[in-house]
Amino acid sequence: MNNFKYHQPKSLQDASSLMQQHNNNALLFAGGTDALGLIKNNIITPGNLVNLKLIKGLNEIKYTPGKEIKIGALVNLVDIAGHSVIREKFAVLAEAANNIASPQFRNVATIGGNLCQRPRCFYFRGDFHCIRKGGNLCYAAAGENKYHCIVGGDPCYIIHPSDSAVALLALDAKFSIYSDRKLKIVSAWDFFILPSIDPTKENILKPGEILESIIIPEPDNGSKSKYIKFMEREVFDFAVVSVAAVVKKSGGKIVKGRVAFGGVAPKPWQIDILNKSLAGLSTGEEGIAAFSKKFFNDATPLEKNAYKIPLVRNLLKRILIDLTV
Numbered sequence: 001m002n003n004f005k006y007h008q009p010k011s012l013q014d015a016s017s018l019m020q021q022h023n024n025n026a027l028l029f030a031g032g033t034d035a036l037g038l039i040k041n042n043i044i045t046p047g048n049l050v051n052l053k054l055i056k057g058l059n060e061i062k063y064t065p066g067k068e069i070k071i072g073a074l075v076n077l078v079d080i081a082g083h084s085v086i087r088e089k090f091a092v093l094a095e096a097a098n099n100i101a102s103p104q105f106r107n108v109a110t111i112g113g114n115l116c117q118r119p120r121c122f123y124f125r126g127d128f129h130c131i132r133k134g135g136n137l138c139y140a141a142a143g144e145n146k147y148h149c150i151v152g153g154d155p156c157y158i159i160h161p162s163d164s165a166v167a168l169l170a171l172d173a174k175f176s177i178y179s180d181r182k183l184k185i186v187s188a189w190d191f192f193i194l195p196s197i198d199p200t201k202e203n204i205l206k207p208g209e210i211l212e213s214i215i216i217p218e219p220d221n222g223s224k225s226k227y228i229k230f231m232e233r234e235v236f237d238f239a240v241v242s243v244a245a246v247v248k249k250s251g252g253k254i255v256k257g258r259v260a261f262g263g264v265a266p267k268p269w270q271i272d273i274l275n276k277s278l279a280g281l282s283t284g285e286e287g288i289a290a291f292s293k294k295f296f297n298d299a300t301p302l303e304k305n306a307y308k309i310p311l312v313r314n315l316l317k318r319i320l321i322d323l324t325v
């Protein structure tokens with residue numbers, strides 16, 4: 001583990017200035033559950049850690065009834081999973097948060113850190129100078145790729161590991177980013193990037209930019225939401241494939257819905273045509289089963305992960321049935 005300087009700024013401006021000052025030699029530090037693992041294993045060797053935890057207000061949740069909920073980037077996952085309003089009105093997020101790692105992790109890990117965590121690909125985490133570390137090759141492409149992506153991969157086939165990101169995409173959340181003394185708002189979809197844009201990054205944050213909060217519009221009255229996470233082990237594990245959905249139905253038909261997927265792409269994934277065509281879909285089991293088979297025809301699985309196509313279609317079917325039938 002390399003030596004580093006530990007900074008404890010008290011404002012976003014100071015944190016941002018420190019990050020800019022040290023440019024590529026600094027790392028933001030929240031709960032530390034991912035950051036410390038990366039440093040201990042020499043995956044990254046930042047000379048400076050910029051702790052965010054003394055910045056006031058970043059650990060608050062503010063609910064405006066009928067409008068939105070704003071969750072500060074430093075709110076711990078345990079507080080999201082247990083928050084009464086989130087459980088009632090944004091259930092998909094509470095369920096996703098409650099399914100992340102173990103209670104010990106959820107007690108210290110923050111939502112901001114969960115969204116900005118690095119991929120779990122064992123080539124990236126291992127002793128390989130892969131394309132995500134600035135090398136030329138994605139070793140998973142022709143190597144061990146059982147857990148890698150089936151869409152959006154080229155030239156690096158990671159999957160994005162965050163469960164909360166999938167729920168937030170289904171909820172059509174917006175991310176507030178501190179940038180150059182101002183806050184700018186981007187959609188959850190636009191926050192994450194594909195490797196074709198930059199294979200060394202998972203999101204749009206530039207040096208000095210900090211995720212400040214997440215703003216989630218309140219779903220329509222009568223909407224229901226859910227998160228299903230398929231794991232290889234029941235105890236705790238990253239998702240092999242996951243699906244999040246927010247659906248409103250009326251009189252045997254879906255009126256409006258949004259679905260997002262995890263474990264299939266290098267960013268939390270959505271399919272615009274799927275979301276559009278949910279409106280008007282009959283809620284009977286047969287119709288939903290047929291609907292679910294229409295998607296992921298354009299997937300390009302690697303040698304060992306074609307099983308994810310029927311898996312993701314079945315999870316889509318299951319979540320729509322659970323939420324409507």
Ligand SMILES: Cc1cc2nc3c(=O)[nH]c(=O)nc-3n(C[C@H](O)[C@H](O)[C@H](O)COP(=O)(O)OP(=O)(O)OC[C@H]3O[C@@H](n4cnc5c(N)ncnc54)[C@H](O)[C@@H]3O)c2cc1C
Nearest residue numbers: 028030031032033034035101110112113114116162163211
């Ligand atoms: C054994 C294990 C099991 C896990 N299982 C799961 C799982 O099932 N599902 C899942 O989703 N995750 C899982 N994780 C990942 C875990 O949830 C993350 O490590 C955690 O959420 C990161 O939050 P943190 O506050 O500790 O972030 P840190 O470790 O402090 O930071 C993580 C990254 O985010 C950056 N960062 C932190 N805050 C901000 C911010 N506000 N703005 C910009 N960048 C920021 C840091 O610079 C760093 O790169 C697991 C991790 C482990 C070790």
